[in-house]
Amino acid sequence: MIERAGTGGWELDFDRRMAHIKREKAKARMLRKSPWWSNKVRNEGKCHYCAISLDLELATLDHIVPLSRGGETTKGNIVISCKLCNTKKADSTPVELLFQQLDL
Numbered sequence: 001m002i003e004r005a006g007t008g009g010w011e012l013d014f015d016r017r018m019a020h021i022k023r024e025k026a027k028a029r030m031l032r033k034s035p036w037w038s039n040k041v042r043n044e045g046k047c048h049y050c051a052i053s054l055d056l057e058l059a060t061l062d063h064i065v066p067l068s069r070g071g072e073t074t075k076g077n078i079v080i081s082c083k084l085c086n087t088k089k090a091d092s093t094p095v096e097l098l099f100q101q102l103d104l
Contacts, residue, residue: 020067027073032061041080048079049089049097058082066091 031037041059046052048062062081065071068091081089089097 017068020070024063024067024071024073028061028063028078031073031075031078036075037061044080046080047082047085049081049085049094052082054080054082060086062086062089064094066093069093 038056041054041056045054045059047054047059059080060083062079062085063071063073064077064079067073071077092100
């Protein structure tokens with residue numbers, strides 16, 4: 001593992017990072033097809049960020065800690081998001097997104 005100063009220890013070489021992201025995206029596709037995801041959307045049914053109501057067709061799966069930042073596809077790192085909020089969040093953490101919204 002290659003570590004660079006100021007990166008919090010998650011600066012891996014490019015090939016390993018891409019392999020991690022590819023593996024985790026495959027897990028996310030499987031999770032979206034699972035009964036757990038259907039139940040989560042049906043029971044919670046709101047975007048984690050803007051609270052708009054969503055059905056299974058419109059709900060997107062968002063990684064709280066983005067895959068590009070070392071996040072994993074686990075039930076504890078997944079929230080329901082609308083497409084707009086998921087796109088705005090991109091590879092930010094929720095705290096960074098909040099700071100962006102507050103213009104800090």
